[in-house]
Amino acid sequence: MSAPRTIVGVSGGVDSSVAALLLRDRALAHPDETVAGLFMQNWADDGSGDCRAEDDRKDAVAVCGRLGLPIHFRDFSREYWDGVFSHFLAEYAAGRTPNPDVLCNREIKFKHFLDAARDLGAERIATGHYARVEKRDGRWALLRAVDSGKDQSYFLHQLGQAQLSATEFPLGGMLKRDVRALAAQAALPTAEKKDSTGICFIGERDFREFLSRYLPAREGEIRTPDGRAVGTHAGVFYFTLGQREGLNIGGVRGFEAAPWYVVGKDVANNVLYVDQGIDNAWLQSRNLWSEGAHWIAGHPPAQRFACTAQTRYRQAAEACEVTVRDDGTLQARFARDQRAVTPGQSLVLYEGDACLGGAVIAATDAPLELRLHAHTERNYAA
The missing domain is CATH 3.40.50.620 (HUPs)
Incomplete structure (x- = not known):
């Protein structure tokens, strides 16, 4: 054969x-x-x-x-x-x-x-x-x-x-x-099979339970950005920016009965920061800095150029200006504020329907991130 x-x-x-x-x-x-x-x-x-x-x-x-x-x-x-x-x-x-x-x-x-x-x-x-x-x-x-x-x-x-x-x-x-x-x-046996969702190796399992097998839980405080304690968590690494589920914050004296969202993580001190309001100011950023970029064509279109970008899957493409730094990392400045841009996720760049490439997000100018990791942002912004 x-x-x-x-x-x-x-x-x-x-x-x-x-x-x-x-x-x-x-x-x-x-x-x-x-x-x-x-x-x-x-x-x-x-x-x-x-x-x-x-x-x-x-x-x-x-x-x-x-x-x-x-x-x-x-x-x-x-x-x-x-x-x-x-x-x-x-x-x-x-x-x-x-x-x-x-x-x-x-x-x-x-x-x-x-x-x-x-x-x-x-x-x-x-x-x-x-x-x-x-x-x-x-x-x-x-x-x-x-x-x-x-x-x-x-x-x-x-x-x-x-x-x-x-x-x-x-x-x-x-x-x-x-x-x-x-x-x-064509009578394929998978014709009615449900699409897989989520992370492939986790499947339908509870994400926190799965991750706890490899990253043991360490309880810590949940605080508001001004430092008030409003609950406890099992480990900051179980949460991501903008997340609402799993916080288990009940009625807190002095606060409205409104949903809470993760707005920051202080891993060194094991503190999770939250605030109310899906579009609260703590989740907003206009600039991000990346790790080294990958270019599908083998090189960037220019050292500075305008394009559209996504910082997460299933997000509408947003207008931005990208600067390619001497070390191959990127700075992207968006035309408007972006919600919950998350370090570790990917910045993916487009020109029309063509994907130019992308990079892992390293830091943003979200207010709480600037406060918690000021030395990191200074290094990227230099």
Whole structure:
């Protein structure tokens, strides 16, 4: 049997199933376009009974069987632990909020998976991501998906020319509802399967309970920005900026009966800061500074340029001006205040529908962050 020309990552979900279907149909029309599937195991069973990897594996096998495609298997759980999960824990321990999906794409799906596909003789890989790849002016461009509600270019901004030149996103031009309809029409066993949500290795489990296995709880005070104690918490790293759930703050004398939101974290002193009002001033910032940036084209468009940006997934793109500093880090100044911009998350930059690249957010000029980490902001702003 000859080596497949394209290997599609089949995860056991409906999106990767339809990506495989589309590639199979293309191969039927063009015999030189041979296709195979590959199932990646990225998380080892931790004994909790909550891991869904085996169910997903069975679904991937059933889909490939239905489509008449050969399927391969690779265990990347050690690589995932070293390249993604260890970083995830270190970031939470430092009081930041990481995005493991960005790292998973860079370190696993478009590195180890791509290497495995090439070892099997394939020329390229395909996944069920909602994004598009196109060659523009001699360079590969990562573009937003046609379905703006499902666009995943935010999570793919760490890819470069080498990965994009060897990658297909068959669903990039489709709407999610049409993907579901195709799956049903082809009688794929995943047609009605619920989309996975949240962090992949946590699944449906309680986030705090999961994290406490690796970062033991340490109780501390919950305070308002002016220092008044209003409750206790089990560990500052269990919370993220703008969070409302899980604070368990009851009626507090002298305050309105209104929801509380996390507005700051002092990891060194184990203090969680909160305030009332979803858009309170403590959560607002206009400037941010990043770690070293990655550029999809291999270089920034200019040392200073205007673009749009997202500081979290499912956020409307916001106008900003970006300055590329001498050390490769960025300063981004937004045209208007931004809510709950969170260190550890990703700043992703766009020009129209093209993703330029991005970087991990290191610091902002939110009022409480300036107070708690003034030395850090001074270093970035210098």
